[in-house]
Amino acid sequence: MSNTVLPFFLMFILIILIVGFIFYFTSLRNRFEIKKSDSLINLRKSIGLSIEHGKGLHVSLGKSDLNNIHGAASFIGLETLNQIIDQSILSDNPPVTTAGSGDLTLLAQSQHQNVLNDKSSGGSDFVSSAYLSGATNLSYIAGAIPPSSNETLSTQIFAGNIGPEIGLLIDSNNKKNHFSLAATDSLEGQSVSYACSEEVLIGEEIFAIPAQMSDEKMFKVSLLIQDVLRWFIIAIILIVLILKFGGVL
Amino acid sequence: MVYHRDHFNCADLKIRRSAMKKIFLVIISSLSGILLILGLFFPESILGIVRFYILDWAIIVGAVALTIAIINLFSVHWNKVFSNEKRDFASPFFIVGFLTVLLVGILLGPNHKFFINLTSTTIISVEASLMAVLALSLGLASFRFFRKKQNLLAIVFGISTVFFLLLFSGILSLGEKFSLMKTLNTALNTLPIAGSTGILIGISLGAILTSLRILFGFDRPYHRK
Numbered sequence: 064m065s066n067t068v069l070p071f072f073l074m075f076i077l078i079i080l081i082v083g084f085i086f087y088f089t090s091l092r093n094r095f096e097i098k099k100s101d102s103l104i105n106l107r108k109s110i111g112l113s114i115e116h117g118k119g120l121h122v123s124l125g126k127s128d129l130n131n132i133h134g135a136a137s138f139i140g141l142e143t144l145n146q147i148i149d150q151s152i153l154s155d156n157p158p159v160t161t162a163g164s165g166d167l168t169l170l171a172q173s174q175h176q177n178v179l180n181d182k183s184s185g186g187s188d189f190v191s192s193a194y195l196s197g198a199t200n201l202s203y204i205a206g207a208i209p210p211s212s213n214e215t216l217s218t219q220i221f222a223g224n225i226g227p228e229i230g231l232l233i234d235s236n237n238k239k240n241h242f243s244l245a246a247t248d249s250l251e252g253q254s255v256s257y258a259c260s261e262e263v264l265i266g267e268e269i270f271a272i273p274a275q276m277s278d279e280k281m282f283k284v285s286l287l288i289q290d291v292l293r294w295f296i297i298a299i300i301l302i303v304l305i306l307k308f309g310g311v312l
Numbered sequence: 313m314v315y316h317r318d319h320f321n322c323a324d325l326k327i328r329r330s331a332m333k334k335i336f337l338v339i340i341s342s343l344s345g346i347l348l349i350l351g352l353f354f355p356e357s358i359l360g361i362v363r364f365y366i367l368d369w370a371i372i373v374g375a376v377a378l379t380i381a382i383i384n385l386f387s388v389h390w391n392k393v394f395s396n397e398k399r400d401f402a403s404p405f406f407i408v409g410f411l412t413v414l415l416v417g418i419l420l421g422p423n424h425k426f427f428i429n430l431t432s433t434t435i436i437s438v439e440a441s442l443m444a445v446l447a448l449s450l451g452l453a454s455f456r457f458f459r460k461k462q463n464l465l466a467i468v469f470g471i472s473t474v475f476f477l478l479l480f481s482g483i484l485s486l487g488e489k490f491s492l493m494k495t496l497n498t499a500l501n502t503l504p505i506a507g508s509t510g511i512l513i514g515i516s517l518g519a520i521l522t523s524l525r526i527l528f529g530f531d532r533p534y535h536r537k
Binding site for chain 2: 069080134172194201230259261269285292296
């Protein structure tokens with residue numbers, strides 16, 4: 064990052080922290096209602112039905128490592144997995160998790176391991192239900208297709224960084240008539256998902272999954288800050304536009 | 313009675329140990345996160361050097377994690393081959409392919425021409441066939457699109473896809489000798505850029521907030537709440 068951008072970035076972080084503290088420690092956040100996404104409502108219903116009917120779930124966390132720009136989407140995938148594991152803790156079938164990067168796989172396995180500890184039941188096959196399906200973009204998809212075409216599944220969630228190759232996963236999913244939700248931070252992935260999938264999250268909606276799936280204060284505050292910042296950026300763009308038209312800039 | 317007390321003490325110890333582990337992890341991750349951010353803003357100071365060390369360690373940990381994940385993948389396929397319950401016809405191919413590449417790589421070295429040719433030929437042919445399947449799937453999806461989705465957004469999506477396909481094919485650039493056509497062409501070409509920039513701004517905001525949440529230790533993806 065260049066030295067001229069750093070002060071602006073620092074200011075940006077300070078704004079985030081100040082707005083975050085205001086929302087977190089005051090009742091101001093209660094004045095704002097988070098609009099529920101229909102796709103996520105349907106996902107929750109589908110997870111409930113899967114547990115009720117003893118069917119399985121497949122969570123695909125994408126292919127991005129955590130130490131690059133797409134890592135945030137991978138973290139959202141992990142948080143989604145956490146919420147799904149929480150909801151499906153009573154299910155006979157633990158969710159199958161596939162990932163395309165090593166660190167993501169280990170974190171997903173650690174989530175599964177925690178559930179195993181909570182349930183206090185033995186058995187090693189539970190841990191192996193989270194695994195690396197491939198280390199490159201297409202090998203990850205090729206490895207994720209067999210678990211996603213499993214007859215015993217009923218719900219699939221693709222949350223993370225997945226490119227246009229997500230079309231292959233959704234296609235195999237559509238053939239089996241499973242419920243699927245596609246949420247990726249890749250633009251190409253989003254457009255392919257929109258064309259192929261019934262339930263899709265566009266743009267920054269992927270970052271709203273934790274807030275919509277859990278009641279934790281932190282996620283709601285994070286989403287509110289995101290909205291405030293969005294309006295802040297819109298205001299800046301409009302001001303610059305007016306100044307440009309006015310001949311000031 | 314004694315058994316119950318011992319059992320209670322043991323459970324209590326387990327909970328305390330787990331809580332200690334969580335606190336330790338939170339301190340380590342938050343401290344590393346704060347050091348990384350400070351190193352970013354003060355690159356000339358010692359914090360900048362610390363930041364580079366932490367990033368180096370993260371890369372090493374990532375590489376080790378990948379190795380562990382690959383061993384785990386191998387064991388998953390091994391179990392699929394040798395267990396009666398979850399047999400998968402693809403698993404033997406994976407094991408044979410994996411062992412072949414591993415042995416050739418160890419014996420000849422990763423820079424040997426035969427090894428490079430072997431791996432790249434396999435990867436390119438498999439990926440090319442997957443891309444072909446993807447192209448077919450997308451073609452079919454575009455035919456099914458309007459049957460599945462019949463709302464305003466779908467209509468806009470469909471029309472804009474066809475329109476921009478035609479635009480990027482260069483059909484409007486034929487009339488660029490007219491200044492109006494040139495302006496129109498430029499304006500229309502900036503529309504997809506404007507749209508994608510808008511989506512990317514939203515994604516970047518979400519990514520920044522998610523990263524800050526994790527860097528400051530507010531969100532911990534490594535353990536359950």
